[in-house]
Each structure stands twice: as C-alpha cells, then as structure tokens.
Amino acid sequence: xxxxxxxxTFVIPHxxxxxxxxxxxxxxxxxxxxxxxxxxxxxxxxxxxTEALLKKWGGKIELRVLYGEAPRYQLNPxxxxxxxxxxxxLMGVLDADISLGPELVARIVETFRGESGEPRRLILGxxxxxxxxxxxxxxxxxxxxxxxxxxxxxxVEDFDAVGGYNPFMEGWGADDTDFVVRLEAxxxxxLILDDEYVHQWHPRRDDPVRERRxxxxxxxxxxxxxSGRWLRRSAGRGFIARALRKARGKSR
Numbered sequence: 296x297x298x299x300x301x302x303x304t305f306v307i308p309h310x311x312x313x314x315x316x317x318x319x320x321x322x323x324x325x326x327x328x329x330x331x332x333x334x335x336x337x338x339x340x341x342x343x344x345t346e347a348l349l350k351k352w353g354g355k356i357e358l359r360v361l362y363g364e365a366p367r368y369q370l371n372p373x374x375x376x377x378x379x380x381x382x383x384x385l386m387g388v389l390d391a392d393i394s395l396g397p398e399l400v401a402r403i404v405e406t407f408r409g410e411s412g413e414p415r416r417l418i419l420g421x422x423x424x425x426x427x428x429x430x431x432x433x434x435x436x437x438x439x440x441x442x443x444x445x446x447x448x449x450x451v452e453d454f455d456a457v458g459g460y461n462p463f464m465e466g467w468g469a470d471d472t473d474f475v476v477r478l479e480a481x482x483x484x485x486l487i488l489d490d491e492y493v494h495q496w497h498p499r500r501d502d503p504v505r506e507r508r509x510x511x512x513x514x515x516x517x518x519x520x521x522s523g524r525w526l527r528r529s530a531g532r533g534f535i536a537r538a539l540r541k542a543r544g545k546s547r
Contacts, residue, residue: 302385302404303448306377308336309391310368313344315495320348322394322492324355328401330387332357334377338368370467371460378451378459387448392495393420399491403448406486414484415453417475420446421487422494445494447471449478457481458518462525468506473513 305323309316316335323333337345337360349358359380363373374388385407403418422445457477464470475485516527 302383302407303330303387303400304332304334304381304383304385305330305387305389306334306336306374306381307389307391308338308370308373308377310338311341311344312391313339313341313348315392317348317351318394318495319389319391320352320356320358322397323400324352325397326395326400327397328404329356330400331383332359332380334358334380335360336363336373336377337361338363338373369462369465371464371470372462375459375462378454381451384451385448386451386454387418387446390445390494393445393492394495395492399488402488402491407448407450414482415450417453417478417483417485418446418448419475419485419487420492421489422492446488446492447474449483453478453481453483456520458520458523458525461513461516461518463512463516463527464509465512466505466509468503469509469513473509477518 307316307319320333323330333356335345335349335358339345342362345360349360352358361376361380363376377388378386385404387403406418407416457474460470460474464473479485515529516525518524519526
C-alpha cells in the first residue's frame, strides 16, 4: 500500500546536479512510505532543468523549490534555508547524489516512532556501494564511521536547539561532522543505517585546506540560543575591546 506520512520532510541542497537529482527524486517517489514534502534548495545556473524535474516528479511527491540568491553556493546556508518550509516533526538532509532503497523512509519513521524518552535519535546513513555512470554497483572506499553527511535525519526541535548547520563554514569538509557532534552534545544519540541506499559515483574534489579551515571556523564560532544567532568569537574581540575602553572612559 502506498501512502503519505506527514512526519518527515527531506531537504536536498544542490547546484546543477540535475542528473543525480533526477535519480534521487525517483527513489523518493518509489518509497513505500513517502515523505510529506521534499524541499529543493537550488542554487543552479540552469533553473530550467530544475523546473523540468519539478514537472516530472511533482505529481508523485510533494516538491517545493527554494532558489538561493547568494552570489555563490554555500552548502550549510542552503541546508538551513530548507528549514523554512519544514512543517513536520522530523527533518532529513539528503545529498542529491543518493538513491534510496524503497523501505528506507518507512524504517526511519518507525525508528522515531519507537522512541521513548531519552536519548533522542539522530539517524545517519552509511553505504559501501557506489553506482557508476553505467549503472553498475561497486564498492567504495568509505568506512562506516566516516560517513556522516549523505543522509541525516533528526527532530526539528533538536535542529533548532543547536542552530542548524554552521553558516560560517565554506563548502563541504567537516561541516556535517560539526553538526553531528553538536547534536550529540545536546543529548542526541546517533544510529547508523547501513546500506539502505547507494551513492551515485562522481569525481571527488577533496580539499584538505578547506576542511582544516572549516575545523578552525567550528572552534571559533558558536550558536547563541538567546539571540538565535551564530557568532564568531574572533569577530567579537574588537567590539569587546571598544566596549571596555568606553566603559573605562566613563568611569574616570
């Protein structure tokens, strides 16, 4: 039986990954239990291709497109943008190059339904299979412990409590690890689902310098729950120094 379940919204950020996204959306439409909504956070140059996918899959799953207007694509702000249209208690962030097995959404929902008190769940996906351009599956080099970002599902209240993804980070590299670590520190317990999907192979663009910079950004920034804003410690030093000088001047 096919039916919609209003517990889960997927957010998919992407930029001109339409061939991969087509396969990904097809796998979402083939779920035995479909998500309530799929939000595409789109920074594509070719918006016509995005609109074509919307027409192709919009009748089978509820699709919402949010177009990013920033001069360049930033992964974490794109993920956070998707939060605007999430009306369900569960939110999932999914890479555009993932193809899901037909039972994955049902398994995710049942896992959260089975929760009773603490700890709260954080579901992560892991796969050892790549699907190459010819459609053939092959083993990849990832280890189970390192795959943290291609699929993440969590309660919206937990996402909001930690401020979502760090908006100061640039590109991918330590971005998803930072998010997972903060959720774990807030009391969530991760559960890794193995081999429930495949990754669509593409050339990797590893950048160790960017990853190291993102780690430094993570150490230098924090979410201030009181103001609901992300702040940089280094950016505040000048302000604090000026405030101290001003206070000293008034005390004389």
